[in-house]
Amino acid sequence: MSHFPVSGYAAKEVGQALEPFTYESPKLGEHDVRVSITHCGVCYTDIQGLDDHYGIVDFPFVPGHEIVGTVSAVGPAVSGLKEGDRVGIGWQGRSCMQCEYCLQGQEQLCQDIGNCGTWEPYGGFASSIVVDGRFAYPLPAGMPSEMGAVLMCAGISVYTPLRTYAAEGSLKVGIIGVGGLGHLAIQFAHAFGCEVTAISSSPRKEEEALKFGADHFLLGEDEASMRQARLTFDLLLYTSHAKCDWTSLLYSLKTNGRLAVVGFPDGPVTFDPLELVVHQFSMAGSFLGSRAGMKEMLHFAQMHAITPEVELMPLSQANAALKKVRGNKARYRIVLFNDMGSAQAG
Ligand SMILES: [Zn+2]
Numbered sequence: 001m002s003h004f005p006v007s008g009y010a011a012k013e014v015g016q017a018l019e020p021f022t023y024e025s026p027k028l029g030e031h032d033v034r035v036s037i038t039h040c041g042v043c044y045t046d047i048q049g050l051d052d053h054y055g056i057v058d059f060p061f062v063p064g065h066e067i068v069g070t071v072s073a074v075g076p077a078v079s080g081l082k083e084g085d086r087v088g089i090g091w092q093g094r095s096c097m098q099c100e101y102c103l104q105g106q107e108q109l110c111q112d113i114g115n116c117g118t119w120e121p122y123g124g125f126a127s128s129i130v131v132d133g134r135f136a137y138p139l140p141a142g143m144p145s146e147m148g149a150v151l152m153c154a155g156i157s158v159y160t161p162l163r164t165y166a167a168e169g170s171l172k173v174g175i176i177g178v179g180g181l182g183h184l185a186i187q188f189a190h191a192f193g194c195e196v197t198a199i200s201s202s203p204r205k206e207e208e209a210l211k212f213g214a215d216h217f218l219l220g221e222d223e224a225s226m227r228q229a230r231l232t233f234d235l236l237l238y239t240s241h242a243k244c245d246w247t248s249l250l251y252s253l254k255t256n257g258r259l260a261v262v263g264f265p266d267g268p269v270t271f272d273p274l275e276l277v278v279h280q281f282s283m284a285g286s287f288l289g290s291r292a293g294m295k296e297m298l299h300f301a302q303m304h305a306i307t308p309e310v311e312l313m314p315l316s317q318a319n320a321a322l323k324k325v326r327g328n329k330a331r332y333r334i335v336l337f338n339d340m341g342s343a344q345a346g
Pocket residue numbers: 043044045046065091153154
């Protein structure tokens with residue numbers, strides 16, 4: 001129990017490729033579970049982590065926070081999970097459980113969020129991980145593991161704002177970006193009964209966006225189409241990281257409309273404040289989801305047959321997978337499966 005080696009893939013320094021990396025597993029705390037990882041999705045935030053885009057990453061850095069695996073050990077205070085259970089784990093692997101937000105059941109807003117990531121100390125591109133068992137979610141029976149993995153970050157990130165702002169249905173919703181998050185946002189918004197418009201800079205995405213459940217497609221860079229869409233949407237959900245024309249997007253909101261942001265835009269966000277005031281627009285950020293939201297989202301996804309489009313690649317090809325994601329070539333989410341053999345897993 002005291003000695004538990006983990007095999008993974010780490011970048012030793014910012015900007016470097018991943019290489020095999022072995023480390024000692026953190027000790028199992030009383031609420032913790034150890035999970036043998038079978039699958040881990042590749043999120044754009046992993047790329048931003050490797051680039052240390054926000055200056056918050058420690059190296060060596062093991063990315064990965066869309067994790068599915070099997071519980072292999074449980075701490076003495078863990079309830080509801082046992083060895084052999086299949087669970088999913090997202091970006092948040094623990095929380096302080098005592099700040100005002102944790103006590104409200106909004107654990108994703110924990111005041112100690114900087115220390116809550118499953119990346120701490122090392123993430124999911126590895127043979128196993130230790131997290132607080134209260135942040136490990138049993139997957140519905142029959143849900144393929146690679147699909148469960150994608151729901152752990154991409155899924156919850158878009159489900160939460162749609163559940164908050166569009167759950168009553170029949171709203172006109174614009175989903176900005178048809179990628180890892182966007183292709184799920186289209187499906188969730190459609191399942192909530194909304195009239196969904198996919199907004200992308202790539203005309204090639206139209207056919208697939210309609211297949212995912214979008215009612216309409218709008219080319220975001222086409223000024224004439226955007227002008228036509230003026231005062232159309234009750235809610236816009238930005239799921240991308242690409243630069244865009246924020247002013248023309250705001251123009252497409254209805255009076256009292258809302259722009260919700262879940263992606264981290266690479267460039268600055270600028271817009272015309274006159275429109276914001278005169279039309280009473282709101283802007284909202286949304287970050288992951290609560291523990292209760294995770295359980296609800298998994299159930300909802302199962303009930304409504306939300307289907308992430310997954311490309312499976314072996315974990316040993318993690319660098320190639322990251323390159324595809326970086327080049328915007330993933331359709332729509334790459335999930336790595338653990339091909340390191342079971343010898344070192346436990
Ligand atoms: Zn993510």
